[in-house]
Amino acid sequence: MKNELSILIPVYNETCVDLVRRLVVLCHQRTYRVTSFKYEIIVADDASPNRQCVADNEVINRIAHCRFIARETNSGSAAMRNFLGEESRYEWLLFLDCDMQIVSDQFLDAYLDDEHDYGVVNGGIAIGGSKEEYGHNLRYLYEKREEAAHCAEQRGIQPYREFRSTNFLMERDVMLSCQFDERFKKSGYEDVAFGKALKKANVPIWHIDNPTMMVDFEDNPRFMDKIDRSLHTLHTFRNELRGYSRMISIESGIHVGMVKVAIRLWHRLFGGLERRNLCGRHPMLFVFDLYRLGYYITLTKNDKEK
Numbered sequence: 001m002k003n004e005l006s007i008l009i010p011v012y013n014e015t016c017v018d019l020v021r022r023l024v025v026l027c028h029q030r031t032y033r034v035t036s037f038k039y040e041i042i043v044a045d046d047a048s049p050n051r052q053c054v055a056d057n058e059v060i061n062r063i064a065h066c067r068f069i070a071r072e073t074n075s076g077s078a079a080m081r082n083f084l085g086e087e088s089r090y091e092w093l094l095f096l097d098c099d100m101q102i103v104s105d106q107f108l109d110a111y112l113d114d115e116h117d118y119g120v121v122n123g124g125i126a127i128g129g130s131k132e133e134y135g136h137n138l139r140y141l142y143e144k145r146e147e148a149a150h151c152a153e154q155r156g157i158q159p160y161r162e163f164r165s166t167n168f169l170m171e172r173d174v175m176l177s178c179q180f181d182e183r184f185k186k187s188g189y190e191d192v193a194f195g196k197a198l199k200k201a202n203v204p205i206w207h208i209d210n211p212t213m214m215v216d217f218e219d220n221p222r223f224m225d226k227i228d229r230s231l232h233t234l235h236t237f238r239n240e241l242r243g244y245s246r247m248i249s250i251e252s253g254i255h256v257g258m259v260k261v262a263i264r265l266w267h268r269l270f271g272g273l274e275r276r277n278l279c280g281r282h283p284m285l286f287v288f289d290l291y292r293l294g295y296y297i298t299l300t301k302n303d304k305e306k
Contacts, residue, residue: 002112002267003034006088006172007041008095010080013050016043016098017059023096026108027065034154041066042068043098044084047074076185078194081165085175093175097166100212101128110210121169122162122212124150129217138224138283140216145285154205161244163205167212174203181240188230189237192244196220220279227292235299247296260297265295 007023010017020041027039043060043067045053060068069087071080085093094111103126104110111121127143127150134140148154155162165180178201184190198205218226234245242248254260269275274291277283 002092003036004090004092005039006090006093008084008088008093009098010044010077010084011042011051011098012046013048014098015053015056020060022102024063024142030108034143038090039065042084044069044080045071045173045285046080047071050231067113078180078184078190079182082179088172091172092169094169099216100216101215103213107210116206118206119171119174120198120205121166122205122207124152125166125209126213128215136218136281137217138220141285152207152209153303158196159205159207160199163191165191178203186229188233192241196244220283224275224278224299229298251297251300263297267298290295
């Protein structure tokens with residue numbers, strides 16, 4: 001049983017007061033059963049330009065055992081997690097994304113009551129909402145298609161490659177000795193690189209079904225902008241992430257140069273039309289897959305074919 005917990009939440013242009021209050025309730029419930037249980041909740045804002053969100057989150061400083069830190073300079077998602085780990089004071093760290101919901105009253109118990117000696121425990125995510133409500137939202141459609149792969153059984157097949165930073169528990173000493181790579185300034189693939197670092201450091205990972213729920217789906221143009229940025233990040237760090245990315249494996253598996261030429265030509269001719277579909281009211285997932293492949297292979301044009 002784990003009796004000390006720091007809950008750490010990086011935030012950017014989001015208000016997470018409701019999430020903090022929900023976690024406080026769960027922590028209070030646990031203190032009734034485990035009198036030695038100690039906890040803190042730290043929320044750190046990465047210099048959000050939306051100042052209203054920052055102002056709203058200041059309420060967190062008035063909640064017992066909670067602290068809100070508003071940073072003045074944007075440092076990126078990887079550096080924020082390292083910062084939160086250094087600010088923490090308890091033995092176990094629970095990292096959560098700010099836009100998730102806690103769906104189970106046993107959420108903390110599932111992490112803290114287990115006696116397994118693992119340095120990292122990954123809880124996974126579930127996808128909320130319905131097709132009736134979000135049937136025109138590309139992020140929802142994509143995440144729903146991938147939901148089956150989020151279960152612990154599937155993630156456990158390749159535990160390091162499938163690590164995600166949305167919802168995980170780890171020992172503080174492990175976090176301080178094996179940190180996120182701060183070269184990853186934008187959100188995207190920093191958790192994949194961290195999974196690789198954990199393997200290199202021989203830190204064991206255990207995947208369990210203890211999900212937080214995704215209920216916030218950005219609109220299609222914003223999601224596509226995020227996809228473009230993440231593909232640029234993937235391309236920048238392609239050597240470090242080789243073996244940990246399906247996209248890199250697909251690109252590396254195309255050995256006939258003319259096939260890549262054809263894919264780039266297709267993307268140059270039809271990428272704009274594909275993006276128009278994906279940003280519109282009726283996005284198609286097979287178009288999404290074509291767009292990402294074409295975009296990434298176009299980025300790799302000068303890697304091997306100068």
